[in-house]
Amino acid sequence: MATASGVVTTVAGPGKVGSVLRRSSPSRSSSASWSSAGLYRVRPRGPAYSGSPRVVLRRSPRCEVKADLEEKSAAAASVSALEQFKISADRYMKERSSIAVIGLSVHTAPVEMREKLAVPEAQWPRAIGELCSLNHIEEAAVLSTCNRMEIYVVALSWNRGIREVMEWMAKTSGIPVAELRQHLFVLRDSDATRHLFEVSAGLDSLVLGEGQILAQVKQVVRIGQGSGGLGKNIDRMFKDAITAGKRVRSETNIASGAVSVSSAAVELALMKLPKSHSTSARMLVVGAGKMGKLVIKHLAAKGCKKVVVVNRSAERVDAIREELKDIEIIYRPFSEMLSSAAEADVIFTSTASETPLFLKEHVEALPPVGDEVGSIRLFVDISVPRNVGSCAANLEHARVYNVDDLKEVVEANKEDRLRKAMEAQSIIMQELKRFEAWRDSLETVPTIKKLRSYADRIRASELEKCFQKIGDDALTKKMRKAIEDLSSGIVNKLLHGPLQHLRCDGTDSRTLDETLENMHALNRMFSLDTEKAIVEQKIKAKVEKTQG
Numbered sequence: 001m002a003t004a005s006g007v008v009t010t011v012a013g014p015g016k017v018g019s020v021l022r023r024s025s026p027s028r029s030s031s032a033s034w035s036s037a038g039l040y041r042v043r044p045r046g047p048a049y050s051g052s053p054r055v056v057l058r059r060s061p062r063c064e065v066k067a068d069l070e071e072k073s074a075a076a077a078s079v080s081a082l083e084q085f086k087i088s089a090d091r092y093m094k095e096r097s098s099i100a101v102i103g104l105s106v107h108t109a110p111v112e113m114r115e116k117l118a119v120p121e122a123q124w125p126r127a128i129g130e131l132c133s134l135n136h137i138e139e140a141a142v143l144s145t146c147n148r149m150e151i152y153v154v155a156l157s158w159n160r161g162i163r164e165v166m167e168w169m170a171k172t173s174g175i176p177v178a179e180l181r182q183h184l185f186v187l188r189d190s191d192a193t194r195h196l197f198e199v200s201a202g203l204d205s206l207v208l209g210e211g212q213i214l215a216q217v218k219q220v221v222r223i224g225q226g227s228g229g230l231g232k233n234i235d236r237m238f239k240d241a242i243t244a245g246k247r248v249r250s251e252t253n254i255a256s257g258a259v260s261v262s263s264a265a266v267e268l269a270l271m272k273l274p275k276s277h278s279t280s281a282r283m284l285v286v287g288a289g290k291m292g293k294l295v296i297k298h299l300a301a302k303g304c305k306k307v308v309v310v311n312r313s314a315e316r317v318d319a320i321r322e323e324l325k326d327i328e329i330i331y332r333p334f335s336e337m338l339s340s341a342a343e344a345d346v347i348f349t350s351t352a353s354e355t356p357l358f359l360k361e362h363v364e365a366l367p368p369v370g371d372e373v374g375s376i377r378l379f380v381d382i383s384v385p386r387n388v389g390s391c392a393a394n395l396e397h398a399r400v401y402n403v404d405d406l407k408e409v410v411e412a413n414k415e416d417r418l419r420k421a422m423e424a425q426s427i428i429m430q431e432l433k434r435f436e437a438w439r440d441s442l443e444t445v446p447t448i449k450k451l452r453s454y455a456d457r458i459r460a461s462e463l464e465k466c467f468q469k470i471g472d473d474a475l476t477k478k479m480r481k482a483i484e485d486l487s488s489g490i491v492n493k494l495l496h497g498p499l500q501h502l503r504c505d506g507t508d509s510r511t512l513d514e515t516l517e518n519m520h521a522l523n524r525m526f527s528l529d530t531e532k533a534i535v536e537q538k539i540k541a542k543v544e545k546t547q548g
Contacts, residue, residue, distance in 0.1 A: 097138060098158045099233060101192040102165050102184060103150030106206050109183035111404050115385035116173045119144040120352060121219065125227035131168060136161040139231035141224045141238065143199070145216050146261065146291075146384040146403050147206055152196065154233045162186060193237055193435055197428045200245035202254065203421050206403070207264055207410050209254040212290065214245040232442075237435060244431040248424040262294030262350070264406040265380045266302060269346050271409070272399065277372045279303040284344035286337060287351035288316040291382055295348045296320060300327035308344065310337045342366050345373045348380045349387035356389040363392040382406075447519045448499055450528040455491050463487055 104114060119127050124142045131140035131153060139154040151169070155161025166184070170177045187195050195204065200217045202209040221238045224230035230238070249255045270278045283304055285292050288311040296307055306328040309317050317331040332340045337357065341347055349357060358379065369377045379400040381388040386402055393400040466483060467475060501518040 097233075098155050098161070099152070099189050099192050099237065100155055100158070100162060100165075101150050101152050101187045101195055102162060102169070103143075103148060104183045104185065105148035105150070105204065106404065107204075108185055111384060111386060111402050112390070113175070113183055114147075114149055116175055117144075117149045117169060118384050119149065119172075120354070121223070124220075124223045127172075128224060128227045128230075131165065134161070134164040134168065136164055139234045141220050141230055141234050143216065143220050145213065146382060148199070148204075150199075152192070152234055152237070154231060158188070190432065190436060193241075194428065194432050196237060196241045197244040197431055200241040201248035201424055201428065202245070203248075203424060203428075206406060207261060208420060209249070210260045211249070211255065212260055214242065214249070217241055217245065233439065236438065240431055240435045244428055247427050247431070251427060252420065252423045254420045254424055260294055261382055261403060261406065262291050263298040264409045265348060265382050265401075266295060266298040267409045268401060268406060269348070269378055269380050270302060272374075272378055272401075273346070274372065274374055279305075281345040281373050282343060283307045284310065284340055284347045286310045286347065286349045286357065286387065287383070288320060289350060289352070291350035292348070293320050295350065295382075296327065296329065297324060300324055306330070308332055308340050310334060310340055338362060338366075344377070345369050346378045346380065348382070350382050351387055353383070353387055354385055356385075356387060358388045358392060360389060360391040360395065363388075363395055363398050366398075368397055447523060447528060451498065452495065454528065455495055459487050459491050 104117065106114070119142055121144070124144070127142045128140050131137055131142075131151065136155055136157045137153050138156055141152040143150045143152070151165055153161060153165060155165075166177055166180065169175075169184075170180055173180070196217075198204045200214055202211065202213055205213055217238060221230065221235070221242070224238070225235070273281055279302060283299055283306070285295050285299075285307055286309075288309050292309070292311075293316075296309065299307055304327060308330045309320070310332045311317050312334050314331050314333075317329060321329045341358070341362075347358075351357065363377075363379075366377065369375060375397060377398050379388045379392065379398060381400065381402045384403060388400050388402075390400075392398060463484065467480070470479075498518075
């Protein structure tokens with residue numbers, strides 16, 4: 001079992017595996033084993049890059065009763081519970097706050113599951129606030145797109161924090177925890193950070209190297225800073241992820257020939273149409289947001305000369321018309337959506353509606369399309385939640401495709417995708433090392449400050465005694481300054497060695513374990529007690545926030 005400082009890894013899956021605390025890891029067992037908490041299976045790390053396989057968390061049978069009791073008691077958690085674990089702060093000193101990502105993506109869950117968990121961008125601040133109010137969560141961020149719903153947190157306690165987030169997800173989606181667990185992946189510390197960097201770089205996207213995800217990661221930072229949920233750890237991690245995403249796109253050829261979800265949707269539609277009529281088919285786009293605009297752009301690039309766009313307002317459509325001169329764009333209001341659909345052979349939907357726009361009865365009522373396009377009307381739905389009801393897929397003269405069906409397009413160049421991903425991994429590792437060094441340096445900052453403060457207090461006390469012995473009459477300004485400079489120099493030289501052994505910024509061979517041993521030794525020798533002070537400060541802040 002892979003452990004570090006008595007902490008056990010708590011997540012499963014090849015290629016994407018939860019890590020222990022970010023320290024030099026002992027050898028890993030080649031076989032899976034159960035964590036001491038009995039909640040999740042531990043498996044060895046897979047290759048550096050292996051795509052994004054489905055990762056499944058499984059609960060130990062022996063802890064079902066225990067988990068049920070804990071889930072019921074969690075509902076009664078309050079300020080009194082926070083006060084209770086304040087008393088037992090020593091327990092938390094054994095465990096470092098962990099960065100974690102809990103979520104699901106197009107690689108681990110079908111669209112039917114993702115749409116239930118999707119959080120609209122306007123609701124991100126509310127979600128962040130609710131997550132940060134959980135007893136064991138210090139910081140939080142939400143990344144919810146058509147291909148993924150991921151929650152990034154800093155947890156004061158690993159097992160308790162993960163359980164609280166999973167319970168929150170179950171509560172907001174209406175999906176039982178047991179069912180959620182079949183599709184969730186959970187990554188810890190360096191693995192969670194690496195995953196975010198790969199997401200930002202487009203390595204974890206359904207369409208490798210697509211650029212829209214980088215803009216979505218930037219939006220997380222903007223919204224998170226406004227809501228106050230992004231503390232120093234997650235804020236720095238997301239900013240470094242943006243840097244990694246930019247570097248991968250500028251220093252490798254991963255973006256060359258890369259397609260987006262929108263362009264893959266256009267490719268899929270053209271694949272399903274008879275070649276002789278693929279560009280002359282009547283096209284309808286419902287929604288003129290970013291995704292809809294890209295659909296129109298790619299239709300124009302493929303030779304389509306005319307498209308009807310249904311949108312709530314004409315302003316966005318007018319702006320697209322001004323930008324794209326090679327295609328005729330006809331605007332229709334939402335009130336004319338069904339009548340416009342009756343005149344279309346292919347319908348693309350990309351709106352933020354939380355309820356379906358096309359139900360079975362709507363599609364059944366549409367007139368049949370011509371033989372030249374195969375007598376089948378195509379719906380390509382790239383929205384999550386879906387804009388076309390799943391029941392419409394069973395109709396004889398209609399075919400409904402969603403984002404999960406785009407795999408047919410992107411699998412065509414799988415080998416090229418893997419090669420490009422390997423090119424980007426060196427950049428990912430450089431940025432990961434830089435972030436890890438920054439976070440490691442935070443470990444010893446309180447000890448450095450307390451040791452410096454301790455030495456300064458002794459210096460000031462001894463200076464005062466010295467000045468009193470000399471007397472004000474004999475003590476000139478020049479003499480006072482010389483003595484103060486002498487005392488400062490002695491203290492600085494004495495502290496230089498210990499402080500050097502508290503720095504771990506990745507520039508030397510000193511490991512984090514060695515640096516932390518030095519920190520603990522100094523804490524004991526000088527009775528600095530920084531760890532307990534930090535934990536108590538975090539718990540106090542949590543209590544005050546909950547009371548507020």
